Amino acid sequence: MCGIVGYVGKEKAAPILLEGLAKLEYRGYDSAGLAVRDGNEPVRIVKAKGRIEVLRQKTDNGQSLNGTTGIGHTRWATHGEPSELNSHPHASDDGNVVAVHNGIIENYQELKEKLVRNGYAFHTQTDTEVVVKLIDYYYKKYQMGPIDALAKTMVRVRGSYALAVLFKDYPGEIWAARKDSPMIIGVGREASYIASDVPAILSYTRDVYYIGNLEMACIDGNGARFFNLDGDQIEKEKTTIKWDAEAAEKGGFQHFMMKEIHEQPRAVADTLHSAVRDGAIQLVPELDDELIRSIDQIYIVACGSAYHVGMALQYVMEDLTGVPVRVELASEFRYRPIRLSKNGLVVIISQSGETADSLAALRESKERGVKTLAIVNTVGSSIAREADAVFYTLAGPEIAVATTKAYSAQLIAGYLLAIQFAKVRGEIDDTAYTGYINELETLPDKIGRILEDKERLQWFASKFAAAHDIFFIGRGIDYAIAMEGSLKCKEISYIHSEAYAAGELKHGTISLIEDGTLVIGSLTQSGLHEKTLSNMVECKARGAYLAGLTTNGHYEIEDTVDFAVYVPRTDEHFATSLAVVPLQLIGYYISVARGLDVDKPRNLAKSVTVE
Numbered sequence: 208m209c210g211i212v213g214y215v216g217k218e219k220a221a222p223i224l225l226e227g228l229a230k231l232e233y234r235g236y237d238s239a240g241l242a243v244r245d246g247n248e249p250v251r252i253v254k255a256k257g258r259i260e261v262l263r264q265k266t267d268n269g270q271s272l273n274g275t276t277g278i279g280h281t282r283w284a285t286h287g288e289p290s291e292l293n294s295h296p297h298a299s300d301d302g303n304v305v306a307v308h309n310g311i312i313e314n315y316q317e318l319k320e321k322l323v324r325n326g327y328a329f330h331t332q333t334d335t336e337v338v339v340k341l342i343d344y345y346y347k348k349y350q351m352g353p354i355d356a357l358a359k360t361m362v363r364v365r366g367s368y369a370l371a372v373l374f375k376d377y378p379g380e381i382w383a384a385r386k387d388s389p390m391i392i393g394v395g396r397e398a399s400y401i402a403s404d405v406p407a408i409l410s411y412t413r414d415v416y417y418i419g420n421l422e423m424a425c426i427d428g429n430g431a432r433f434f435n436l437d438g439d440q441i442e443k444e445k446t447t448i449k450w451d452a453e454a455a456e457k458g459g460f461q462h463f464m465m466k467e468i469h470e471q472p473r474a475v476a477d478t479l480h481s482a483v484r485d486g487a488i489q490l491v492p493e494l495d496d497e498l499i500r501s502i503d504q505i506y507i508v509a510c511g512s513a514y515h516v517g518m519a520l521q522y523v524m525e526d527l528t529g530v531p532v533r534v535e536l537a538s539e540f541r542y543r544p545i546r547l548s549k550n551g552l553v554v555i556i557s558q559s560g561e562t563a564d565s566l567a568a569l570r571e572s573k574e575r576g577v578k579t580l581a582i583v584n585t586v587g588s589s590i591a592r593e594a595d596a597v598f599y600t601l602a603g604p605e606i607a608v609a610t611t612k613a614y615s616a617q618l619i620a621g622y623l624l625a626i627q628f629a630k631v632r633g634e635i636d637d638t639a640y641t642g643y644i645n646e647l648e649t650l651p652d653k654i655g656r657i658l659e660d661k662e663r664l665q666w667f668a669s670k671f672a673a674a675h676d677i678f679f680i681g682r683g684i685d686y687a688i689a690m691e692g693s694l695k696c697k698e699i700s701y702i703h704s705e706a707y708a709a710g711e712l713k714h715g716t717i718s719l720i721e722d723g724t725l726v727i728g729s730l731t732q733s734g735l736h737e738k739t740l741s742n743m744v745e746c747k748a749r750g751a752y753l754a755g756l757t758t759n760g761h762y763e764i765e766d767t768v769d770f771a772v773y774v775p776r777t778d779e780h781f782a783t784s785l786a787v788v789p790l791q792l793i794g795y796y797i798s799v800a801r802g803l804d805v806d807k808p809r810n811l812a813k814s815v816t817v818e
């Protein structure tokens with residue numbers, strides 16, 4: 208995710224900003240930039256695509272930029288390709304306002320049109336340029352200073368933001384505003400700092416203030432002032448950071464995987480809001496209604512967890528749209544001469560956008576003349592560039608090898624496709640359409656609630672840290688959930704695990720069940736609940752220890768299982784988004800209990816760019 212650093216004090220700002228940005232490298236980025244101001248002189252902006260090293264070279268390690276006030280940014284592209292032009296800081300054309308931004312402005316298109324009507328021109332593809340020019344617009348229109356301009360902007364924009372802003376009329380000051388995107392202020396001796404994340408400023412100060420949602424701040428060499436949305440100055444309590452630098456990078460979590468598990472409500476909400484405007488789903492323009500109506504077969508092609516997303520989506524898409532869906536492993540698909548329907552749509556799902564087999568499958572599909580859509584997390588990646596259309600998930604960079612938040616964001620993208628296809632093809636009416644979208648809106652909060660109860664899962668997982676085998680079973684969507692639960696568990700705990708369609712067990716695998724073998728049954732689909740439960744009972748009869756994963760209210764499973772896990776209720780099509788969370792946590796806690804390298808499991812790479 209993008210990173211922000213700001214400094215104002217007596218030292219040269221640029222080297223401090225570069226060092227701060229380097230501390231945020233772990234978050235992932237594709238370009239970086241600095242804006243530095245020397246007294247009343249105009250702001251100087253330097254940007255570079257690629258590593259911070261390039262920015263260092265361009266500025267002679269920051270020495271070529273004079274000035275003791277500055278802001279810096281590492282960008283992880285969301286709107287617009289990774290490029291020098293799109294990287295931050297962005298400025299109004301006359302340099303009146305210069306800013307860096309983390310987050311996503313959902314209504315940037317509408318705001319852009321308003322600003323164009325008011326004479327503004329746009330040079331980049333970013334939502335950030337729109338915010339910068341909106342601040343400039345309010346600043347000049349009302350002439351009531353930075354707080355008023357920022358507050359008016361905050362009221363007008365929808366989405367999430369952490370903004371660090373330089374105003375031409377206010378040298379030696381950095382202004383900030385935030386909503387749903389982290390931002391802290393650090394104070395030191397005759398210096399103040401601003402950062403999206405603690406590590407950026409930890410080598411300078413441990414004294415910080417947290418800016419609350421919909422609050423603003425102003426820092427100068429003497430400290431910080433804070434304001435609410437009404438423009439009133441507010442008091443804040445200083446906090447002392449006690450984490451060491453490594454813990455700080457992980458946001459205080461022990462591992463990136465746990466941090467990313469906790470980022471799922473945000474990843475889900477951002478992905479959802481990127482495509483839902485005013486209660487309607489807006490897919491990429493290439494997927495117009497005519498194309499959607501003409502599709503007679505959907506092929507979902509992916510690897511690993513992304514393939515499991517496809518497995519879950521198969522049930523949802525077929526049920527909602529009536530279009531047959533086939534899910535294929537990319538490594539098989541690319542060498543298999545299956546006949547693709549000319550009116551088919553190949554959907555490639557990939558977090559990295561660089562997975563060799565998925566990329567080859569995409570190319571193969573294109574060669575065979577079939578339309579392709581990529582659901583990808585990394586802007587500008589090979590799969591994103593080569594597909595006919597791209598739906599970007601907004602999970603942000605994922606560092607742990609075991610995917611969690613990208614998987615959850617991919618599911619959301621798929622649900623939105625399914626709902627929109629169903630609507631356009633006349634399979635659902637307006638009420639159902641709105642009902643599904645509203646239900647998706649509840650998922651971030653429900654995921655958050657599951658995360659509140661993780662200690663129970665930690666206790667449970669630690670009991671099975673020495674297990675030899677773990678079986679995950681389910682039917683329908685629950686089978687897809689089981690597949691992801693099993694992969695999460697085995698890839699980081701090194702315990703052999705299998706996912707089975709519950710009805711298949713007695714065709715061979717049940718012979719592996721012995722005293723104490725852990726069988727985790729997923730029971731989120733009411734129509735299949737009894738069937739799976741009876742398969743679990745068959746395992747219990749052979750000595751298995753049963754864990755049941757179901758929705759709130761199904762407390763009767765406690766008569767059968769040894770350990771029950773409940774997730775909030777949702778429309779059953781979307782159950783995967785909730786049920787997967789306890790399974791991610793179980794895998795995580797088993798790995799921790801075994802003392803393993805959770806974030807970098809043996810033999811695995813984050814991005815599999817070879818066959």
Ligand code: AGP
Nearest residue numbers: 511512513557558559562609610
């Ligand atoms: C799962 O936790 C894995 N890291 C792996 O299965 C991954 O989902 C797979 O390699 C696909 O990667 P991609 O999404 O980047 O294409």
